[in-house]
Amino acid sequence: MTAIASPPASTASRPRGAIRDFAAQQPLGALSFVIILLMTVAGIFSEWVSPHDPLRIDFAAILQPPSWEHWAGTDAYGRDIFSRIIHGARTALVISLTSSFFGATLGAILGIASAYFGGRIDDWIQRFMDILLAFPIIVLALVVVAALKTAVIFGIDINLIVAIAIPIVPRVCRVVRAAALSIRVMPYIDAARAAGYSDSRIIFRHMAPNVAAPYLIMFTAFMAQAILLEASLSFLGLGVTEPTPAWGLMLSGNAADFYREAPWLILFPGLAISLAVFAFNLFGDSLRDYLDPRFKV
């Protein structure tokens, strides 16, 4: 009988070092992570961090330029824009996080199943995804919003989330299927089949963790898309409704009438949208570079 001598030490596990590693390798990614973190804090603790009540109308102070009192000025109803942006972060995050999560997860499951079963099932799933992909994102979301009635829970329209999630599904499905196809032919999947494990076990236990990297990347990238989509739909009047503070909504309505005299009406919400989209996109990219071993020395 042979035995292998090997030191029992050096089982260095990852968690703590991983964040430091990521920051060192991807400084821009770390920056975007900080922005996302600030946004999250603003979203969660809006009541505490915002200087004013975002809903309080003050006709004595309408269309005030930025000042110490109102950092980003006030709108046509005298509401504090900075506070509305902070509260808007909550709306943006909740909607984009949930819709991106549901869209990406459903897409990932369909993608893995498609790759794992192959043949007829693969064909059907993929052709259906092709149909969804044929519509531009915004058009598809518009159709879904228009077709569904509003169902508001906690001030947020569930159907808005569904509408944003659906266009995400086929896009994630495609990418995850491609990754899963390469996992499908790995001997450890054959080993699992040879041991007689059930299909669902193989899909969730053996394949899903191995496509986690592309899934996470798509998930963060579509967070940005979802924020943009939510803002667009709100701007078009199909998303969040007044008086709930939402970035897209802040750009529409009477902001369109007054922006020449009061540019801060659209400047700051626009900046918030750009910054959030930029941060999520950048974070997704850095995450991809970090998780892909081919980019490592």
Next chain:
Amino acid sequence: MGGGAPLLAVEDLHVQFDTSRGVVHAVDGISYTVNRGETVAIVGESGCGKSVSSLAIMGLLAKPAGRVTRGRVLFEGRDLLTLSAEEMRAIRGRDIAMIFQEPMTSLNPVLSIGEQIMEPLFIHLKMTKDAAQARALELLQLVGITDGARRLQQYPHQLSGGMRQRVMIAIGLACNPKLIIADEPTTALDVTIQAQILELMKDLSRRLNIAMIIITHNLGVVARYADRVNVMYAAHIIERGTADDVFLRPLHPYTIGLMRSVPRLDLPRDVKLETIEGLPPDLRAPPPGCRFAPRCPFRRDACVATEMTLRDLAPNHATACIRADEIVAGTLVPASLPAKSAATASTTETAEPILKVDALRKYFLVPLSGSGMLSSKMATVKAVDNVSFTIAPGETLGLVGESGCGKTTVGRTVLKLEEATGGTISFSGVDITHRSPREMRETRRGIQVIFQDPYSSLNPRMTVGQIIAEPLHVYQLAKTKKEQEERVAELLRQVGLFDYMAERYPHQLSGGQRQRVGIARALALEPRFIVCDEPVSALDVSIQGQIINLLEDLQSRLNLSYLFIAHDLAVVRHISDRVAVMYLGRIVEVADRDELYANPKHPYTQALLDAAPIPDPRVERARAPRTLKGEIPSPLNPPSGCVFHTRCPLADDACRREIPQTRQIGPRHIVACHKA
């Protein structure tokens, strides 16, 4: 050997790699020389620095991570390491050519063969188009490719692996180099093709007086083709000498161990393989003194205390072992090998076979190239055609053949990973050919599998413990959490690993350890039959021996039966009771192991045995040059009649017309040949 100064002299070469986990001293002070027209081999296991040292000579180290920190590389008196990038480019491809391991990826797929052969001619020799064309044709002829004019127009994917390697050699030869560095030139090739390529390289080097450095882990290749041998271990050269000296009178315990851990065709097989215990050292922090000391059976305190240097013990024969004098004197002899545990094979004749495969066929439909998206013309590949065999309890059937012969498909079909096109598979007397996955579930427990590649056969996201515990969990073989942990620990110990390794992830283990985990996973279901699909071919020689011994041990303890699929005839001979030889989807010969190796009847079996290199220079030189010509035909368009007739030296009209039926020619010897 040319007099005067050597063509190439490597002096005290040091190479370092900066990695995120520390500085790796990949080559640590090696020196060797190559004379004109001479073939020098550098032998060693993976990670010993043999490839890195040759890349350093060529100035091709991966920048900026790798760099030469000390040493000189004198080529015709000029130090290559001090040359500018411009000067180095003029030498590369012109005076020194390099041939890589993987002929599939080292040719550019979008350039024709002609363009790739002519490229160095244009660049280095400033030839005109016509002159280059003529030279390219001449080169193809030189490397034994017929029909050159047509071949020059073709692209790499239209050629077979052997052909591509010939093209690589032609490119290397294009500018009449003085030195060719061949990095594992035949490792990716089949054994009959490997023999052709090596024969060609040796012949060319002799005729054109080209010096060669062959980098390889295959001792058989070295024995036949090298004049001198350098053995590397953990970034050092630990022994150097002529091929005869190193093979017949090895002076370093590592070399001795290496020689004895390879299964050999020319030696009796009734003893266990010697193994070198342990693993090579970590080159970020190599052990002090002799680097082999931690694994050496002759270790002494002095080995760790003193730095080792190569010293001559005989003319042209140097070693870095301080106890080499005792080895020369014969006072230091490795412990004799234990005999194999009791033979199980002979008792199997009457027993009910555990696996019976009858007239098994597996056809694949592949889209025919050139057919459009709408017209789906399909061609049939007969991957397995009419294959029958039985395996008795406790028996090992070796299944040998070259790549693409269908041996792996046989294994996959038996495992029901592929659905059989025809024929029957019975497991312990029950027909399982058309069982649904649900009906298979219980049978699955009895049939398990061990895969070739220990890197991809374990799920990287699961710990070793989870991997081994999963089958226990799914089949509810362990009642409690504690029972499960105990069973995992027991399985780990059974395959020679330690309990604490259950916490680790596969990437934290070495290749041999991973393969052991794969074996433990297979054993978890307490199978009676295991399909071993090339279980040792991805492992280093010294590790290979450990795994083979482990498989044999487990077989005798647990009364397992194996279907052992492999391309290495020596390994198959070592472990099998009976051997089946496959060629292009058919079994051409089946016999008891000793009978088959002593008395092969089918010309293909004879050719395979003839082509397999043996790590003994005397045996190798005495053998006739290999005779099997040609390439393996495409399975899309197999030859009529006997599939082997295109390469068979005995073939006649009958062979071209009729498919030979299997015939019983001995008590347990079956062959499918008209001429046998």
